[in-house]
Amino acid sequence: MNIADKKITHAKRATYRHGDLHRTMLEAAMQMARKGGAGAIVLREVTRQAGVAPNAAYRHFADRNALLQAVSLAAQSALAIEIEEEINKISKTNNLLEAARARLRAVGTGYLRFAQAEPGLFGMAFSVPHDLSDAENPASAGETGLTPFQLLGVALDMLVEAGALTQERRLFAEIFAWSAVHGFAMLILEGPLRALDKTQTEVIGQRLIDMVERGL
Amino acid sequence: MNIADKKITHAKRATYRHGDLHRTMLEAAMQMARKGGAGAIVLREVTRQAGVAPNAAYRHFADRNALLQAVSLAAQSALAIEIEEEINKISKTNNLLEAARARLRAVGTGYLRFAQAEPGLFGMAFSVPHDLSDAENPASAGETGLTPFQLLGVALDMLVEAGALTQERRLFAEIFAWSAVHGFAMLILEGPLRALDKTQTEVIGQRLIDMVERGL
DNA sequence: GATTAAAGTGTACATTGCACACATTTAACA
DNA sequence: TGTTAAATGTGTGCAATGTACACTTTAATC
Numbered sequence: 001m002n003i004a005d006k007k008i009t010h011a012k013r014a015t016y017r018h019g020d021l022h023r024t025m026l027e028a029a030m031q032m033a034r035k036g037g038a039g040a041i042v043l044r045e046v047t048r049q050a051g052v053a054p055n056a057a058y059r060h061f062a063d064r065n066a067l068l069q070a071v072s073l074a075a076q077s078a079l080a081i082e083i084e085e086e087i088n089k090i091s092k093t094n095n096l097l098e099a100a101r102a103r104l105r106a107v108g109t110g111y112l113r114f115a116q117a118e119p120g121l122f123g124m125a126f127s128v129p130h131d132l133s134d135a136e137n138p139a140s141a142g143e144t145g146l147t148p149f150q151l152l153g154v155a156l157d158m159l160v161e162a163g164a165l166t167q168e169r170r171l172f173a174e175i176f177a178w179s180a181v182h183g184f185a186m187l188i189l190e191g192p193l194r195a196l197d198k199t200q201t202e203v204i205g206q207r208l209i210d211m212v213e214r215g216l
Numbered sequence: 217m218n219i220a221d222k223k224i225t226h227a228k229r230a231t232y233r234h235g236d237l238h239r240t241m242l243e244a245a246m247q248m249a250r251k252g253g254a255g256a257i258v259l260r261e262v263t264r265q266a267g268v269a270p271n272a273a274y275r276h277f278a279d280r281n282a283l284l285q286a287v288s289l290a291a292q293s294a295l296a297i298e299i300e301e302e303i304n305k306i307s308k309t310n311n312l313l314e315a316a317r318a319r320l321r322a323v324g325t326g327y328l329r330f331a332q333a334e335p336g337l338f339g340m341a342f343s344v345p346h347d348l349s350d351a352e353n354p355a356s357a358g359e360t361g362l363t364p365f366q367l368l369g370v371a372l373d374m375l376v377e378a379g380a381l382t383q384e385r386r387l388f389a390e391i392f393a394w395s396a397v398h399g400f401a402m403l404i405l406e407g408p409l410r411a412l413d414k415t416q417t418e419v420i421g422q423r424l425i426d427m428v429e430r431g432l
Numbered sequence: 433g434a435t436t437a438a439a440g441t442g443t444a445c446a447t448t449g450c451a452c453a454c455a456t457t458t459a460a461c462a
Numbered sequence: 463t464g465t466t467a468a469a470t471g472t473g474t475g476c477a478a479t480g481t482a483c484a485c486t487t488t489a490a491t492c
Binding site: 270 | 469470471472473
């Protein structure tokens with residue numbers, strides 16, 4: 001390989017310093033995750049796109065896995081935002097119960113919507129090595145500052161206030177609701193339900209939420 | 217590398233032919249999947265353990281992914297067997313409803329038990345590229361000849377017969393039940409619920425099944 | 433202006449999946 | 463039975479990847 005080739009290998013950069021390589025890498029990694037999920041994130045390609053030598057990466061991320069985790073947090077945040085958008089669509093009402101139910105449904109719907117719109121990112125949100133504390137890590141929050149998990153919690157609290165959920169059943173309720181929707185998402189994305197088209201998943205997804213509502 | 221080294225590299229084999237390399241590779245791959253899941257299956261290591269040159273693999277599997285799929289089917293089969301064992305534990309009764317409920321619970325419990333006992337295999341059962349038809353592929357069945365999906369279907373049919381499930385709700389019921397349990401499994405294995413210990417997951421898992429029973 | 437920490441470069445290495453050409457064995461057919 | 467063809471293994475080789483280690487350039491600080 002001669003010098004000319006090298007210049008082609010990574011895009012030329014006027015300055016020796018990059019400016020904001022951390023951000024640039026993260027963004028490139030997210031694009032790759034969008035198509036192909038975690039497996040599609042390849043360190044060298046990230047640096048290539050950033051116009052930087054492969055090892056520059058290690059000044060900003062301990063290793064590939066650290067980069068994955070960063071993407072994972074960002075993905076969780078994007079999910080939170082999608083859920084928030086769904087919540088914002090809810091038409092106002094004075095009926096506490098109605099509001100609570102709509103809220104829970106919005107969380108589930110937003111979750112599923114995101115899973116289908118951004119399968120790659122969704123896959124990374126919860127399937128990458130994390131500390132459990134990440135469910136409350138600010139970096140994984142949306143615009144309201146709440147993580148997906150916390151947004152779900154709020155909806156459930158509202159159900160309790162509205163009298164539709166006893167204190168006893170409130171316990172672990174996040175887990176039950178989350179499990180159902182998460183499992184469905186996994187099955188239609190990577191699992192054996194891949195064949196279902198969006199029309200079907202839309203309907204079945206709403207029915208699934210019905211089940212959760214009844215079952216909680 | 218000299219000849220002596222080579223002999224160490226892969227275990228010496230008296231015969232040029234291996235005998236049953238296909239099976240041997242599959243078994244080695246399953247061991248690797250046990251710890252580490254799909255990512256831990258590395259073609260070259262598999263052939264190494266089989267005492268065979270790397271490329272011998274391609275006489276039996278088109279590529280790495282084909283091997284993964286084979287392991288996936290075997291994993292599904294192992295899951296089916298675990299579920300069947302749980303079903304066999306059910307004490308006999310003449311009460312149709314009771315029997316049906318116990319059956320559904322057994323399917324869920326077996327599913328979760330397997331997920332925790334063999335996380336690596338479980339991860340491969342449904343998260344690897346498959347045709348949708350695999351849910352009914354005999355290779356993924358247990359001793360009764362039924363796949364996990366079909367075992368679940370039987371339980372639901374019993375619920376219908378017992379009058380605990382209307383025909384209308386029977387539709388997609390597999391998906392709802394499966395989603396809940398599958399999601400829970402994912403969350404406690406690769407997800408943010410990893411911190412829960414087995415005592416907790418046991419209890420919460422049963423409560424989750426309660427929810428499904430109510431919600432279906 | 434010299435020093436120092438931060439950020440980027442270069443070279444190197446073990447590993448991996450896989451392609452292609454060749455060797456050995458077994459089975460089938462004359 | 464001998465020849466031939468199909469299976470099954472081997473060897474060599476290649477492009478990629480993640481990352482270790484040593485060096486260089488730059489910006490910030492005293």
